[in-house]
Amino acid sequence: MKPAPFIRHVPSTIAEAVAMLAEVAPQDGRILAGGQSLVPIMAFRLAKPAHLVDINEIAGLEKVTCDGRTLFIRACARHAAFHRPVVDNPLGALLATVAKHIAHYPIRLRGTFCGSLAHADPASEWCLVAATLDATIMAKSIRGERLIAANEFFAGIMSTALREDELLVETRLPLLARDARFGFNEFSRRAGDFAMSAALVVYRLHDGKITEARVGVGGAEANPRRLAEAEAVLEGQTPAAPLFRAAAEAAAAAIDPLEDHQIDAEYRRDLVRAVVRRALESSVRVTHPC
């Protein structure tokens, strides 16, 4: 369980990093950020990149900043950076809630938010956040930079719209409305395991009715995404147990479930039904100070 030989490059600026990436990408060169997914895959020799461009030494890349409307998460911001709210906004509380479900503490100290997006594991909590909140992803290469909408970024299991010479330098999340409510729920066999299904819901209440409903589901399909069918059920309705059941039912019906030796389609739908309903229920129960 030792990786195949590779050369590690250590740029000190983003410009250097993308220049190196452009050079080594054709020889299966990859970016190394936290390494919590890539390194085990290399140890199993499921990936044998000849070059790694290690971005951990680039100054300022671990930052999370906010301009009052948008949260900017730079490429090396670790999962643990979100353990406490990073911003005085419901988004800060949402990210803190979700962060605690990511793997185990040591992994959260090293793994990165942007790395999770680039890796695009179907069960990734951050991918679910990005999809549900319509994140914008900034990709940079020697050819320039471009912004990619989350719903165009994920392109299948562990596959994204990033080109081989592009570095995901930043993820942008819009701040939530001050009165936004959210709920998160995930199911895994053991504490810290990959989610077998996860749901994130966000909405506002206007005169007691749900507006701007977002229902995202992860771990159930090739990529996490918002489920318009479930959102439609909620829109304009008063939060209540039967409504949540109906929305969960709509979500379970809407998905195209991933199947593997552990989980058949019916069980995946069972889990989606449960996690969506529970996420909605927790959105009512919990009030987040911010």
Next chain:
Amino acid sequence: MTAYTKGSGATWVGRSIRRLEDPALVTGRGRFTGDLAAAHWVRFVRSPVASGRIGSIKAPPGAWIVTAGDLAGVKPIRPMLHKFAYRPVAQPILAEGVVRFVGEPLAAVIAASREEAEDVADQVIADISATAAVIDCRAALETTAPPIHAQAPGNVVVEGIVKTPGFDDAWNGAYQVVALETRSRRQNATPLEPRAGHAAFDATTGRVTLTCATQMPHLTRTAIADILGMPENQLRVIAPDVGGGFGQKMSLAPEYVLLVWLARRHKSSFAWTEDRRENLIAAFHARDQYISLQGAFDAHAKIIALKADIVTNVGAYSCYPTTCGVEPLMAMAELPGPYDVRHYECRARGVLTNTCTMAPYRGVSRPVITFALERLMDKAAKRFDLDPVEIRRRNLIDAFPYRTATGLEYDQASYRQTLEMAATLVDLPAFRARQKQARAQNRHLGVGFAAFCERTGYGSPAFAARGMDITPGWETAVVSVDPSGFVEARVGTSPHGQGLRTTLAQIIADEIGVSPDKVSIVHGDTDRAPYGWGTFASRSLVIGGGATLAAARKVRAKLVRIASHMLEAAPEDILLGDGEARVAGTDRSLPIAVLAREAYTQTHRFKGEIDPGLAEQGTYDPPGTFSNACHAAVVEVDIETGRVKLERFIVAEDAGRLINPMIADGQVHGGVAQGIGNALFEEIVYDETGNILTSTLADYLPPTAREIPPIELQHLETASPNSLTQAKGLGEGGAIGAPAAVINALNDALAPFGVEINEMPATPQRIRALLRNAGVPS
């Protein structure tokens, strides 16, 4: 009382002193096989197919590769049973002509580092033409199934049959017959340290030293010397610190044989450390069984007869030394468990398949048979409208010694008492009230009990009864006091986490009258320790402890004679303790160190009445003793997702006299954790072609601390007449009772839905599938 401590009169035995082995282990100073440097690293190229004929194996130019063709004169691993229709199948050290499971070693590549060896192995191309494989043991019994070995037509490699006289009459007189089918899926013991070996040639002596993560250093030496045809004195085997074994490290690894062969042939050092993926795929597996069980009851819910058909998947080869008979035959011998059942019929078969070889794993079949029998008792309780405690109360053996239907003799024990203790801790009436309340809120709680007894510390006659070519059983210890008054015990047991460094020292300390920190234990080195059988089968404290006690008593007797001589007092007036020999009722005393020095340096004073030196040997070969326990689990089942959460776990157990209660607790905790894994989490999954789908710890799921509830543990200490130390074995019990208790609790929780699960692990998806089919929405 054989010892005294100033003021207290307390003994060391029975005290929870801290483990003497831990300071090194918890500060990174342990010495493990993988820490050794080697001139060469070995990587095994393993079969990617479950069944096939090997065409060619091509290595890249310049690579150093060894295949079966290079191993002329090397014998296969071929353990033997002379009973039970055993077919002696053989495993070549490297696959020869055919492969029989995914992960079987095909070739070894050798390079200067572990990384380079993996690079080379990556480029080896094995041309194997796949042939039909059979994975499931019931499928392997079908007449159309391909034979795995020519010696075992029909794939049955071992078969035990028992039927007690008068069985049919008893069966026909039954008031009720309760039947069930159980399925226990395959597991891996997952020791923290995978297997590892390091073989080094010594140019001065011409000997080879094999350091390896084994539970049985001496038998490893004997086996490898036999296989390679070398004098046994040319091989030294060392088991340094070993990071857990749980049985997986008691069976001979063909990889170790190859390392010794390489070291001898090339007069150099060769190392191999298994990685986790290899361990999950190719180290030994366990527990893959089907049991059909029926119980005949009289009108008072008293069991009168048991009928069982046990089919165990033994994998592709037979493990050494126990043979693959170990699972089916132990299941057959011990299935009636702690219950008074006079009539028994059983057929137990070991069936070959194209899967990884089976070997003992903590509990060996008992977790599986206890699961089956305890499910049967709960089903019978329902049939008779009794609670689970009452039906067990009516059936547990209560008079000892007791001779079972299969001829085992149960020594003094506390089957009923441990049941009542567990029942009291659970408080069944209060639980039922809480359960009812919770159900009204759509929360589903359940309670489950599991009573069992467990044969431990059994000597060579028990192995001989199985017809084994090799009958491990007895143990030897040599206890010596050196001229400085410090004590050394050299023992044939080979601890790898059990705390014997401490418990053996406690036993010796009481005899010799010194504190345990003055006692060092030498084990795991065939050059230094006397021949012994290592540590497995809950034997070490009973047998190794007994041998140690026997040796220590002889040393004590000699010390008393020396003291009597030097203090001019009658031997019966000499007391040993607190580092001194003292004349009772006087203030006359001498330090043990002075007596010891005298024994070596002033022997002329003994005038030939006392032999010089202070070292004695003890051996012990007991008939075996039965530990017992009752486990109880309280669970909550999330019926929407199928998740089972353990709320409480209770153990009332009796392993005889406790040498160190803290260490006993630790053994039970670890066993229970593995039992919970057995019940709910751990499963090796093959696809239909024989590929393993669970080859990482992201797929194969041992429970973590977060999944294990606090364990409420109570001990009884029924002294055994079959154990010199009065201790019984308890290394395996935690793993034996826990699965049945958890699954019974789960079924209790599911009862309102009219569904039942008799399969382990009871995964959330399996539970949900049952509920979904019963119309329970998620």
